[in-house]
Amino acid sequence: MMPDAALAAAAQTSPPAPVLQARGVSVVFDGTPIVTDIDFELHAGQVLALVGPNGAGKSTLLSVLAGDIEPVAGTVLLHGENLHSLKLAELARRRAVLLQEQRLAFPFTVTEVVAMGRAPWRGRPEADDDDLVVAQSLEIADVTHLATRFFPTLSGGEKGRASFARVLAQQTRVLMLDEPTAALDIRHQEAVLARARTQAAAGDAVVVVLHDLSLAAAYADEVAVLEAGRLRGHGAPREIFTSALLSEVYRHPIEVFDHPVTGDLIILPVRGTAAPTTPASSLDRSALLGGTTRATA
Amino acid sequence: MTGAALAKADRAATAKQPTQPEPSTPDPRRTVRVGLLFTVLAVALVVLAVVSAGIGQLHIPASEVLGSILHRVGLDVGPMPTHPNGDAALWTIRFPRVTLAILVGAALASAGALMQGVFGNPLADPGVVGVSSGAAVAACLVIVFGWSFLGSWTVAAFAFVGGLLTTLLVYFMSRSAGRTEVVTLVLTGVAVNAVCGAGIAFLTFLGDSQSREQIVFWQLGSLNGTRWQYVGVVAPLVVIGLVGVFVLSRRLDLLSLGERSARHLGVDVERLRIVSVVLVALLTAAAVAFCGIIAFVGLVVPHLIRMLVGPGHRVLLPASALGGAVLLLAADLVARTAVPYADLPIGMLTALVGGPFFFWLIRRTRRTSGGWA
Numbered sequence: 001m002m003p004d005a006a007l008a009a010a011a012q013t014s015p016p017a018p019v020l021q022a023r024g025v026s027v028v029f030d031g032t033p034i035v036t037d038i039d040f041e042l043h044a045g046q047v048l049a050l051v052g053p054n055g056a057g058k059s060t061l062l063s064v065l066a067g068d069i070e071p072v073a074g075t076v077l078l079h080g081e082n083l084h085s086l087k088l089a090e091l092a093r094r095r096a097v098l099l100q101e102q103r104l105a106f107p108f109t110v111t112e113v114v115a116m117g118r119a120p121w122r123g124r125p126e127a128d129d130d131d132l133v134v135a136q137s138l139e140i141a142d143v144t145h146l147a148t149r150f151f152p153t154l155s156g157g158e159k160g161r162a163s164f165a166r167v168l169a170q171q172t173r174v175l176m177l178d179e180p181t182a183a184l185d186i187r188h189q190e191a192v193l194a195r196a197r198t199q200a201a202a203g204d205a206v207v208v209v210l211h212d213l214s215l216a217a218a219y220a221d222e223v224a225v226l227e228a229g230r231l232r233g234h235g236a237p238r239e240i241f242t243s244a245l246l247s248e249v250y251r252h253p254i255e256v257f258d259h260p261v262t263g264d265l266i267i268l269p270v271r272g273t274a275a276p277t278t279p280a281s282s283l284d285r286s287a288l289l290g291g292t293t294r295a296t297a
Numbered sequence: 298m299t300g301a302a303l304a305k306a307d308r309a310a311t312a313k314q315p316t317q318p319e320p321s322t323p324d325p326r327r328t329v330r331v332g333l334l335f336t337v338l339a340v341a342l343v344v345l346a347v348v349s350a351g352i353g354q355l356h357i358p359a360s361e362v363l364g365s366i367l368h369r370v371g372l373d374v375g376p377m378p379t380h381p382n383g384d385a386a387l388w389t390i391r392f393p394r395v396t397l398a399i400l401v402g403a404a405l406a407s408a409g410a411l412m413q414g415v416f417g418n419p420l421a422d423p424g425v426v427g428v429s430s431g432a433a434v435a436a437c438l439v440i441v442f443g444w445s446f447l448g449s450w451t452v453a454a455f456a457f458v459g460g461l462l463t464t465l466l467v468y469f470m471s472r473s474a475g476r477t478e479v480v481t482l483v484l485t486g487v488a489v490n491a492v493c494g495a496g497i498a499f500l501t502f503l504g505d506s507q508s509r510e511q512i513v514f515w516q517l518g519s520l521n522g523t524r525w526q527y528v529g530v531v532a533p534l535v536v537i538g539l540v541g542v543f544v545l546s547r548r549l550d551l552l553s554l555g556e557r558s559a560r561h562l563g564v565d566v567e568r569l570r571i572v573s574v575v576l577v578a579l580l581t582a583a584a585v586a587f588c589g590i591i592a593f594v595g596l597v598v599p600h601l602i603r604m605l606v607g608p609g610h611r612v613l614l615p616a617s618a619l620g621g622a623v624l625l626l627a628a629d630l631v632a633r634t635a636v637p638y639a640d641l642p643i644g645m646l647t648a649l650v651g652g653p654f655f656f657w658l659i660r661r662t663r664r665t666s667g668g669w670a
Contacts, residue, residue: 068557092563105417105553106608116551120563170562 019205024074049216052226092120096170102159107150117169141165156183193219217265338619394523399622406621408580409595414549415573424592427489431463432456434496441504457582515589518644527587534583546610593651
């Protein structure tokens with residue numbers, strides 16, 4: 001399924017070429033820098049979690065990686081090719097994107113919505129498997145029982161899972177998920193991220209924006225911490241998720257410790273007297289850009 | 298346990314054990330319904346066309362109408378019209394009118410369905426949004442100033458340009474963040490209709506009494522006085538429009554996921570938009586050019602079709618075209634025959650039925666979306 005150019009590129013360099021590569025990516029909206037000078041690589045078989053406070057630029061970065069926004073500086077390479085030189089149809093066969101918001105203008109059924117994920121493969125040999133892929137995707141996302149329901153009548157979590165099924169049905173080697181667990185209950189949160197892991201184990205690359213840091217630590221090979229559009233840390237969760245860095249980035253004291261039984265990384269906010277009472281306002285962000293941190297005070 | 302509680306428990310039990318549907322195959326009931334709908338609409342169209350051609354001041358039985366058609370195509374089957382003027386009446390007055398009603402109905406309904414798909418809003422309609430009146434202003438210019446440099450195509454060409462400009466205007470003014478909110482759309486329509494109304498009023502004031510009369514009748518919408526020449530102009534426009542619409546249908550389905558998700562699935566959203574806007578203008582111009590403003594067909598028909606067979610555009614668009622043709626043919630029959638020796642304006646009839654329907658639709662949309670979203 002991998003394109004020839006990418007295979008050739010992979011054969012030339014001895015370490016496996018990254019599937020997705022960002023080089024000096026910057027985005028500016030109306031004079032305000034949203035994402036600044038981001039560099040990273042994502043290899044096949046990896047799950048990368050993008051974390052950071054609200055307005056840190058996670059979703060914007062994901063839009064750049066998905067090819068929705070052209071960065072003002074820098075390039076994004078997908079399978080070694082510039083994202084913006086790829087045709088939209090080709091791009092749709094290489095990466096699938098799950099957005100935060102699930103909207104549908106007309107009352108299609110869940111099956112119809114999931115089948116839309118097959119659109120990029122129309123007229124190709126892969127389209128023969130459409131029915132099977134749709135059925136499997138419905139099963140994996142646990143929405144088979146909702147198959148004949150109308151999408152707009154579903155609850156937020158059900159919509160999220162149905163959309164996840166659509167993204168799976170697209171059968172791309174790169175998955176980009178923007179807060180896929182946002183409206184889900186604990187069982188389905190675990191199921192979605194476990195599925196992301198399974199996809200990675202099969203050789204896919206997954207980028208996922210997450211708010212729950214413990215979830216990110218549990219399921220991601222690598223985490224990237226964003227703050228005000230800049231990469232503050234990138235690496236294995238255990239190296240990056242330190243109390244000091246997270247407390248500073250989130251401007252709230254955060255504890256990191258190992259689970260006494262499983263040894264998993266547990267990340268919790270410190271609650272009580274130390275916690276600041278006023279939420280961060282947009283005005284505070286400029287102070288943050290200036291380098292001051294008040295959360296740990 | 299009371300009976301009610303038992304019933305409740307029973308329902309809960311059945312809810313817990315959902316019958317495993319075959320997920321990958323389309324709903325068989327819907328497939329049957331689609332087949333049934335197309336059959337019913339096609340039969341209704343043929344029957345209505347034959348009956349409609351026979352009814353009027355000069356009554357011609359259906360068998361004679363069929364006989365006349367068969368003789369024209371070289372088959373000497375069936376009776377010819379018995380009345381000495383029967384055959385001539387059919388071929389110079391009735392058939393062009395019936396054909397134009399079919400074409401215009403198909404154009405309006407598919408333009409409505411296309412517009413709703415592109416705007417992502419079930420309330421979009423060329424009449425409501427003001428595209429029809431935009432096309433009308435441009436066409437009134439031709440009537441008032443008596444331009445004819447494009448021959449019989451002049452009115453249609455101007456209507457197309459007027460419609461295109463209005464569609465672009467409405468499209469770019471009423472959208473925010475990739476979608477059009479109901480309130481914005483309807484209010485934009487109010488504004489556009491007001492300005493176009495002023496334009497038409499000014500042109501009415503400017504014109505001589507003959508063009509005034511023409512404009513007034515034309516604003517009411519009528520198929521009265523249809524000639525083959527008109528059909529010759531409208532037919533190619535409608536055929537191009539319909540072919541274009543069907544080519545876009547799969548992409549329109551994806552567009553209902555939102556612009557970004559459609560793009561992620563490989564749809565060139567920018568191009569889809571522009572092509573759609575041009576097609577809407579083309580179809581509306583085809584409808585408006587000779588028949589004037591016939592509102593609400595593009596609203597009512599796609600909506601009813603969607604309720605019956607779902608929102609998939611591959612079925613919705615052809616079914617709407619067929620349904621629009623049936624509806625306008627029926628409306629024209631009523632317009633011609635409701636009052637003896639009078640030809641009621643068809644636009645008046647469609648607005649009479651369409652207005653309340655639109656109101657109901659607004660109420661329903663508001664309820665289901667939890668506000669004016």
